Amino acid sequence: MRRLGTGIGWRPEIADAVERMPGIEWVEVVAENVCPGHLPESLGRLRERGVTVVPHGVSLGLGGAERPDAGRLAALAERVEALGSPLVTEHIAFVRAGGALTASPRLEAGHLLPVPRTRDALDVLCENVRIAQDALPVPLAVENIAALFSWPGEELTEGQFLYELAERTGVRLLVDVANLHTNHVNRGEDPARALGELPLEAIAYVHVAGGVERDGVWHDSHAHPVPDAVLGILADLVARVAPPGVLLERDENFPEPRELERELARIRKVVEGGGRVDSAARPGPSAHAGDADAGEARQRLGVAQAAVLSSLVAGTPLPEGFDRARMGVQARALASKRADVVAKVAPELPVMLGASYREAFAEYARERPMRGGYRWDALDFAGFLMEGERAGVPRRELREWWLDRSGPAPRGRMARAAHRALSRRTRTTTPPHPATDPNRRQPRQW
Template identity: 85%
Template sequence: MGRLGTGIGWRPEIAEAVERMPGIDWVEVVAENVCPGHLPESLGRLRERGVTVVPHGVSLGLGGAQRPDADQLTALAERAQALGSPLVTEHIAFVRAGGALTASPLLEAGHLLPVPRTRDALDVLCENVRIAQDALPVPLAVENIAALFAWPDEELTEGQFLYELAERTGVRLLIDVANLHTNHVNRGEDPAEALAGLPLEAVAYVHVAGGVERDGVWHDSHAHPVPDAVLGILADLAARAAPPGVLLERDENFPEPAELERELAAIRKVVEGGRRREVEARPGSPVRTDPGDTEGARQRLGVAQAAVLSSLVARTPVPEGFDRVRLGVQARALAAKRADVVAKVAPELPVLLGASYREAFLEYARARPMRGGYRRDALDFAGFLLDGKRTDLPRRELREWWLDRSGPAPRGRVARAARRVLPGRVRSAPPVHA
C-alpha cells in the first residue's frame, strides 16, 4: 500500500465542502453507512478525481469474545470492493457480550468499549483478526480506542499489546493520537511510552480528532477543535517515523469549511515538521507463540465482558476491581450516545416529543438495554412510551409512527405530518460513528 497523504472523514453534512477543499488526498467513510449498490454521488465524484476512499468499520467487535460475524465481514468486503479501497479499518474493541458463550442474554453496547490488555484478550483478538484478514480482499488495519475506564489486573501496556498483535498477525495499525490523549487524561498513561512501544513500520495511517473535558474526564467527542495536546502527540509520532497518512475526524457540530481547512493545515505542518530518527529499542515483552486452541480464553473473556457490559446497560452490580465512578461515567455516556443516535436514525421522535425527548429516552435506556441496533432501539423506545402511563406525550402520533415502521408496509403518515409541522427538521439519518 502506498502513501495516503492528508485526508478527512467524509460525512454527508460536509460532503460538498470536502469536494471543494484543496489538498485532500483521501477520505474515510463509515462502512456501515454506505450501500455498495447505491454509493453517494459525492464519493463517486471524489473517486473520479483520484481521491482514495477507505471504509472504516465500527460494528465488528474484533476484541469481543465471539468470533467475527461472517455476514458482517462479507458486507465490509463488499464495501471495500465497491469503493476500490486499498485497505479497510476497524477497532480494537468489543461492542456486544453475552450469548451462547456465557449462557446469558446477548447485550449490545452501541459504542466501542475497551478490551482488557491480558493474554486471554490478546489471544482471542489475534484469532479474530486472522479470521477477518482471511475474509477481506484487501489488508486490514485496526485502531486503538479511547477509554473512560480501565480493566483491573492488566498484564500488558498499550504499546506491548499493539506490538504483539502486529507481530503475531501482520495486521496494520491505525493509530489514533486523540485516543492516546484520552487515555492519558482518563487512565494516566504516557502517550510517549505507548508510541515508543509501537512497531511504527506497521502504521497504516493516523487519526486526529478533538474532544472535551468534563469533570476531569476526557470525552473523545469528534465534535470539538483538535487541541494542542493532540497535535503534540502527532508531532512525537511524526518525529519517530513519518506516517503514511493522516486523517482529520469530525462527526458533530461541523464548523465552517475554513475552520476545517485550518485544522488540516495545522496537521500538515506538524507532519512535515517531523524528522525521522532511529527508534529506540522497544520495551515490549517477548512475543509469545499462539496457544492454538482459544476456546478457554474465549470463555473467560466472554464472562468478564458480559459482566462489565451488563453493569453498564442493565444496572447489574459493578464487577469487583473496577472503578465504580468511571463505570458510572461510561454508563451515562452510552445512554447519551443512544439518545443522540436514535434522534438521528428516527428524527421524527424528537420532533414529536419536543423538549421531553431526551429525558424520556434516558428513562427508557435505564430500564431497557439495547437489543438489536439503533433502528430497533428507536422502535423499542416508542413501544416503551406507549406502554407507559405518561400523560404528557402525543400518544396517537407516537402510535401512528410505531405502526408505520413495525407493520408489514410503511405508511409514512407521521413523517409527512412532522414535516408539515416543523419543515426541515425531519430528514434521512446521517452517518452513525460509534
C-alpha cells in the same frame, strides 16, 4: 505501505465542503453508513477525481469473545469492493457480549468499549484478526480506541499489547493520537511510552480529532477543535516515523468549511515539520501461547465482558476492581450516545417529544438494554413510551409512527388517514408494546 497523504473523514453533513477543500488526497467513510449499490454521489465524484476512499468499520467487535460474524465480514468486504479501497480499518474493541458463549442474554453496547490488556484478550483478538484478514479482500488495519475506564489486573501496556498483536498477525495499525491523549487524561498512560513501544513500521495511517474535558474526564467527542496536546503527540509520532497518511475526524458540531481547512493546515504543518529519526528501542514479543486454541480464553473473556457490559447497560452489580465513579460516567455516555443516534435514525421522535426527549430516553435506557441495532432501539423506545403513563406523550402519533416504521414498507396516505379516522371513532386505550403486539411485523430498513 501505500502513501495516502492528508485526508478528512467524509460525512454527509460536510460532503459538499469536502469536495471543495484543497489538498484532500483521501477520505475515510464509516462503512456501515454506505450502501454498496447506492453510494452517495459525492463519494462517486471524489473517486472519479482520484481521491482514495477507505471504509472504516465500527461494528465487527474484533475484541469481543465471539468469533467475528461472517455476515458482517461479508458486508464489509462488499463495501471495500464497491469503493475500490486499498485497505479497510476497524477497532480494537468489543461492542456486544453475552449470548450462547456465556449462556446469558445478548447485550449490545452501541459504542466501542475497551478490551482488557490481558493474555486471554490478546489470544482471542489475534485469532479474530486472522479470521477477518482471511475474509477481507484487502489489508486490514486496526485502531487503538479511547477509553473512559480501565480493567483491573491488566498484564500489558497499550504499546506492548499493540506490538504483540502486529507481531503475531501482521495486521496494520491505525494509530489514533487523540485516543492516546484520551487515555493519558483518563487512565494516566504516557503517550510517549506507547509510541516508543509501537511497531512503527506497521502504521497504516493516523487519526487526529478533538474532544472536551468535563469533571476531569476527557471525552473523545469528535465534535470540538483539535487541542494542542493532541498535535503534540502527532509531532512526537512524526519525529519517529513518516506516517503514510494522516486524517482529521469530525462527526458533530461541524464548523464552517474554512475552520476545517485551518485545522487541516495545522495538521499538515506538524507532519511536514517532523523529521524521521531512529525510534527508541522497543520490546520484542514476549512469551505467549502462540496459536493455541483460544476456546478457554474466549470463555473467560466472554464472562468478564458480559458482566461489565451488563453493569453498564442493564444495571446489574459492578464487578470487583472497577472504579465505580468512572463506570458511572461510561454508563451515562453510552445512554447519551444511544439517544443521539436514535434521534438521527428516527428524527420524528425528538420532534414529537420536544424538550422531554432526553429525559424520557434516559428513563427508557435505564430499564431497557439495547437488543439490536439503533432502528430496533427507536421502535422499542416508542413502545416504551406508549405503554407508560408519562404525561404529555402523544400516544396516538407514536402508535401511527410505530406502525409505519415497523412494517416491511411505508403505509400509504389512505391507510394512515383510515387509521386516524378509526382511532377517533374507537378512542382506543394504551396500545400494546411492540414486543407483545400480536400484529407485530419485522421492521423494514428506514
